[in-house]
């Protein structure tokens with residue numbers, strides 16, 4: 001095993017010194033896969049990959065819990081592909097590998113990663129992705145063959161089995177690897193029944209892998225449901241010392257402001273260029289997303305909205321455009337938007353649960369447009385509204401600081417959100433009584449003067465973004481995207497790389513943005529803000545240098561603790577540790593559990 005040693009408790013911890021890091025060759029990875037990685041600029045395995053790859057190649061069941069952006073996808077995909085490579089051509093009646101993810105976007109992401117690897121390896125593998133929105137005839141056609149690797153959601157597999165598109169007996173005979181990716185989200189997205197139904201057909205010999213960014217009761221439940229005496233690879237901090245859940249190369253900030261001042265504050269951050277691009281802004285409701293977009297566009301700040309209501313092709317296209325750098329500001333909703341509709345439903349818990357289920361189905365049975373998604377080069381994540389759970393915070397902030405990148409987050413916290421903010425801080429170990437550096441620091445670059453200089457204009461424009469305008473714009477955007485979605489489908493089949501076809505950050509409002517609001521007059525800015533803006537610009541330029549310093553082959557190193565790709569520990573199954581059991585590793589704070597129960 002790479003860079004590991006056992007401590008007295010039998011927990012296997014990863015060695016983290018740069019010189020100890022093994023290469024992909026030393027992990028016995030297939031040279032074809034190494035070539036494919038090199039082509040992507042990936043030359044050395046991340047810590048989680050170092051430990052997971054050999055174990056998975058040995059055929060062990062593995063639970064891998066590592067920070068967002070730590071490279072969990074390749075940690076399972078590389079050994080999975082290597083195993084399938086050695087099996088190519090052997091007769092089968094169903095897929096040998098099944099990768100289950102919570103959302104369609106993740107389906108697409110994993111599917112693309114697999115294709116990009118096997119394209120270079122030049123191995124004849126059939127890989128398919130299936131989602132519930134596909135007609136049964138398409139599902140049947142995709143599974144005839146059958147594929148070597150199937151990427152899907154639990155709900156879709158249930159549909160396939162109930163419609164006899166995928167036969168239980170065939171699956172039992174063929175399945176050799178099952179992966180539950182983003183396992184911490186699978187149950188909260190309502191897939192428990194689907195997974196329970198599926199487990200009956202997973203043969204005992206099937207190798208099971210469970211990947212997760214956070215530890216939770218749900219992950220434990222899944223572990224018990226599916227795995228057999230697995231190796232536990234985990235960040236020492238997750239659910240243990242509470243430290244370092246968020247990568248340290250992400251600087252976390254917060255701003256205290258009233259709910260009604262949030263538009264003003266976000267305007268100040270963006271317009272005065274106090275945060276670096278690209279920026280991902282989280283809101284809790286779709287209406288708020290359009291409110292913010294309409295508001296910002298009046299100041300010449302163009303953004304796109306990503307939410308579960310939009311057709312899948314549009315969502316994928318928005319993600320691709322944003323990742324390709326076609327626009328800098330993306331406003332996204334995550335699971336929190338369910339709250340919006342729940343609020344008007346019954347207070348009764350049972351009907352609340354039912355309405356939630358109904359709503360989940362209505363919006364999109366595999367809803368969840370951002371969690372786990374690998375956004376490229378997002379520097380700043382802004383929580384315009386706080387997520388309802390600490391786990392939601394971890395997933396949101398995890399969209400920046402991915403792999404070897406640095407990033408920052410700014411949370412706008414209103415008095416009503418102080419409770420969840422405190423809960424998040426306590427999860428992070430950000431406690432005044434603790435002798436640790438503050439994990440979420442007050443944002444230092446925005447002065448009261450700077451905010452006040454924009455107040456008049458901001459309040460004026462905020463008033464003009466009425467509920468009616470929001471409703472109309474949202475409906476219009478949806479209509480446009482439905483039309484686009486069809487065009488996109490046809491067009492991208494022929495031109496998969498043509499991202500410029502439809503821009504998603506076009507001005508929504510019928511009234512063009514007034515010219516005078518586009519630029520902030522010099523006289524409105526105080527010296528401190530001008531200085532702060534300059535600092536951010538310098539930092540951006542410096543970041544360019546930093547980035548190039550981290551190109552493959554670069555000698556420059558990150559601080560060990562500051563790199564999300566660095567720390568981990570691994571725990572062997574009981575029989576590998578002479579029966580010793582690790583205690584208290586998975587403890588999660590009670591408040592977190594309670595909130596988690598009511599979330600999603």
Ligand SMILES: Nc1ncnc2c1ncn2[C@@H]1O[C@H](COP(=O)(O)OP(=O)(O)OP(=O)(O)O)[C@@H](O)[C@H]1O
Nearest residue numbers: 042044045046068069070071072073213372374403
């Ligand atoms: N060995 C590596 N070296 C450099 N970059 C890597 C390496 N492995 C993966 N990456 C890149 O790191 C980014 C994050 O990887 P990945 O999406 O697998 O993270 P993750 O741990 O699954 O995060 P999340 O929990 O948020 O889903 C991706 O862009 C991926 O291409």
